[in-house]
Amino acid sequence: MRLSGLILRLPAILLLAAAALKAWGLALDPVGRAGFFSSAEVQLAIIEFEIFLGIWLLTGLASVGAWLTALATFLVFACISFYLGVIGQTSCGCFGRFSPSPWWAFALDAVVIGLLLLGRPDFAALRDERRGHLGRELLPIISGLGGLVAIFAILVGWAHSAFGSVPAALAHFRGERVSVYPGLAQVETGTEGEGRSVEVQVANWTDNPIRVLGGTSDCSCTVLGDLPLTVPPGETRAVTVDISLSARPGIYTRKVAFLVDDDGSNSQGRAITRGVAVNPRERFSRHRRNTMK
Template sequence: MGTSRWIMRSVGSLLLAAAALKAWGLEPMARLGVLSTAEAQLTIIALELFLGLWLWIGAGGGAKALGPWLLAVLTFTVFACVTFYLGWVGQSSCGCLGRYSPNPWYAFGLDVIVLAALLVGRPDLTALRTSPRASLAANAYPGACGLGSVTLLTLLLALLPTLGYGPVEQIIANLRGQRVTIQPSLAQVEPGAPGQQREITVEIANWTDAPIRLIGGATDCSCTVLHDLPITIAPNETRSVAVRIALSGQPGIFTRKAAFLVDDQGFKEIGFTMTGRILKNSQPRDIAGGAR
């Protein structure tokens, strides 16, 4: 019983820490489709907070430990599937810990370890085997309340633009005091050999009530903005900007910082990070890069 309590509270603490890091950095989950949106990220944060707290409360043992344990097993099974897929297709960051997200294979290993720990430290399942209906009913109310709250939050986030509050990205930017934002802040570059060129597209949003100008770029690598500069971005407008990067360096995963120079009540830089993989000249791109 003591081992089960310790494991459940450790997993709960891990989920609470992951939610805090996501909320602080709010990085897209490796640009994985719908999971890249701010609404999806906030929903995941709410789910992790609820499950983390439920694991702490339910770790006392007895019938109330069954619900959070089952949901934790299901959640980390889904996490493991997602991180395995991201590692398989060659993503360099899982996005699961905000700005400090590890390589997907490391995250997958952590998910597997957590699943193994949950199985080892499972609560007493005797009541579930003898009277499954009563055991599940004892956990139905807190589970329904928590998941219902997460669902309501998702619906509220989806309705915010129609209620006149603007997109979620704008609300987050206003809370952080950001006048201009760039997404994704972690841009994935397609694999290529040294000397080859690749293109990425980022979106620059102006959340102010006055136009701003994109003057140029300041980078530590060979990048070119594929637009005539300067670019004027109207108030509350988002513009897509294409950037060409010349690949260089030794084979392997690279991470490079770049920044745009904008004129917004004075000149300032807004930065982002590019990550990808340098291939050997003889290494086929479709094998090394994986499906994308």
């Protein structure tokens, strides 16, 4: 069990470092990730879980349960990193603003999984333990999970009551007057020349109306519609981004900057940059079209 205890320290430190970097990135800038994981509530829950599991691993309580939870967690992390690497994503988003390649993250997850398997606990000894002892050992863990859920509910409830939403609370602490979200919007796969549209939201957190004057992109294939427009105080408006797909295979990102005129800020005409991840076409789609002729 001594080897297992020492090995559990590595994923514990890694989880706590990842949680700290995520929290730092969440406080500084919205998370640039598409889909379910772009939600501020989900990011907050992940940070809390990583802190909880990291502390659990460091304490050594219920070591078998900690080992199983750590193994399952890093298996999930490895699967996600592998998938992101296969589809061509340039960043895993697992360390906040410090974003290594998914393949680096996958390699790190694989090393941790290997160490966990090397230092697996003595399951034979576990079977000899009495149920009362196991119950006393698991009680603080169950209490910790309950406390984790309670803290999450309190934080989300406070954000909604004080600011109206979790994104609004984060914008307040970041000092943002205007936000554009999601930080990364994703469009579906298509073939060269096809058009795609995606909506992004422009949120005005101030007490004054703001004007979204227009936008610029790093590619002429990206066009912003519905502009200029006025966003009333405390409200959100949708802006459509139209994209013409290029011949480039795999996933790539186009950056879009929104020019905002904020009467209550000295930085009028400032640009807010967000990304649009594009799946331009399926691999080998041209080959399939040729064979159909």
